[in-house]
Amino acid sequence: MIAKPELFAAVLAAASVCAAAGTAFAASAKPDLTGAWWATSVADRLQPQGGGAIPFTAAGKAAYDKRQAEQKADPTVDRTVHLCLPQGVVRAWMSAYPFQVLQTTAPDQVTVMFEENRGLRPIRFRDKHFDPELWDPSYMGDSIARWDGDVLVVDTTNFNDDTTLDPTGLPHSDKLHVTERIRLLNGGRQLEVVATIEDPEIYSRPWSVRFTYDRRDDVQVKSDWVCGEQHRDVSSVRRASAGR
Amino acid sequence: MSFAATLLRGALMGATLAAASAAALPAAAAAPAGDAEAGRKAMSGLWAGFNDQPRQAGGDSVINNRRFPPDLEAIMKPWVRAGYDKYKRAAETVVDKEPPTPDNHCMPFAMPGENAAHGFGIQFLFTPKVTGLLIQLDSEWRLIHMDQQHPADLKPSFLGHSVGHWEGDTLVVDSVGFDERSQFSDGVLHSPKLHIVERFRVNAEGILEETITYEDPDAYTKPYVKTRKFKRLEEPFQEYLNAQNNQLYGCPTADKGASYQPFR
Secondary structure (H helix, E strand, C coil), rough: CCHHHHHHHHHHHCCCCCCCCCCCCCCCCCCCCEEEEEEECCCCCCCCCCCCCEECCCCHHHHHHHHHHHHHHHHHHHHHHHHCCCCCCCHHHHHHEEEEEEEEECCEEEEEEEHHEEEEEEEEEECCCCCCCCCCCCCEEEEEEEEEEEEEEEECCCCCCCCCCCCCCCCCHHHHHHEEEEEHHHHHCCEEEEEEEECCCCCCCCCCEEEEEEEECCCCCCCCCCCCCCCCCCCCEEEEECCC | CCHHHHHHHHHHHHHHHHHHHHCCCCCCCCCCCCCCCHHHHHHCCCEECCCCCCCCCCCCCCHHHHHCCCCCCEEEEHHHHHHHHHHHHHHHCCCCCCCCCCCCHCCCCCCCCCCCCCCCCEEEEECCEEEEEEEEEHEEEEEEECCCCCCCCCCCCCCEEEEEEEECCEEEEEEEEEEECCCCCCCCCCCCCCCEEEEEEEECCCEEEEEEEEECCEEECCCEEEEEEEEECCCCCCCCCHHHCCCCCCCCCCECCCCCCCCC
16 A cells, blocks of 8 residues: 555655665675575464464454454455465465565665565665554555674564454454564575564464575576466475464 | 556556667667676666656547557557457447456556556666566566576466576566466557567666567567666655455456456
8 A cells, every 4th residue: 555645755755765875785794585485384373482372362362263253154254365465474474385585785675575475575674664654554564674693683563454464364453563583594594484473452462483494596486476376386385283 | 447557557658658669679788888786786776667758649538548659559460459459449338447457357567568657666676696676566576587598388477587687787688478468558469479678777867768679479570669767766665556456347366266368
């Protein structure tokens, strides 16, 4: 969604972005997350890292039960699947399809392109979010990042209400705040994402989920997903019954 | 017509497509002004397409908004011409809604028609092996595989498969493998042989120029060349999704797929 036109110019003028001097390739001592990445197993339901139950508030549990009943009665309620809308955060990380990461210095950002549903997520090295009064809520939210040693720490807010956190319908409110710690493992052969979910209306405390992906230099991520058409074979991706 | 689609058409139909047909693919720039690093640096940032030519006469009627420059019409082979004529008849006779097009069915804006959207941004993401091209309209993106060949067994797709290399400070992108439902503009078809070469370079005035050569011997009697121009936008790339809001014909769904088929 685009911001209101009269406000757009203002926020854009205020935003210091792009066209920065310096090389366009990522050229720093920090890890380069660029590459094609693909999960080896996926699950349909988020599982808290370390086990245990999802810490719902009473309102959160009621919202989840209601959503599950609605999805059972009418699967098209899950617009993410039915209309192939962007999956949002954290759900996009649960995809059985690969994604591309491009890490650049001009623009100074890490961009994640998800093959499934054509998801696009710019993660900008900025120290504050765009003003939510001027910047419309979106599927992927507004992501800003910084390095903590070799870990990319991503802070995301300002989500729209057209996503759920996972395919089972885990809900979120407009208070959703996701913090991700992303790093390379095993000499860069794997990528780890640990996402911490905070949403005081739905969850009684922050809780985390973990994902890992293999680097796949042999894979070219596709950019034009059309809903309901044949997509790449993902039969090699294991469907796990529990979290990863 | 959606706001975004209107903008897209404005850009597509305008004389930005100050087009010239060419007998062959353009030769490499004779004397590149800089190197790839200079090219990457010059192209960084967000760019928006603009027209520097007067709009074509004919106002804003549906059909005139969709008219492609006569020089493309002039080189259509009969089957392309026939499909286009069917489309135009539908556009003239359907009063309560637009004739079917990919974009009013929520299909990707796609190549060959994509990224000219007036006022919407495009942005390059340069990495050594892959160049990303973000397209703000509908939050689309292309991946350009640098210094590689096209795979032999390509499945047709709306954006095709793109490989790129640098000639001096010019980014040269070669694309094949297009889905036959993608279009130059509403009702303007191509064959599976469509081959597109784009040459991107920032000129001395700071304008990004994209010279595009379309070759499709099964659909057009000779190659077609046009130049698009882009101005720098001092703003961040923002998520913008138009397609999902289209109520005209409905969007493709997971259970039924897409219903769109072009006029033939």
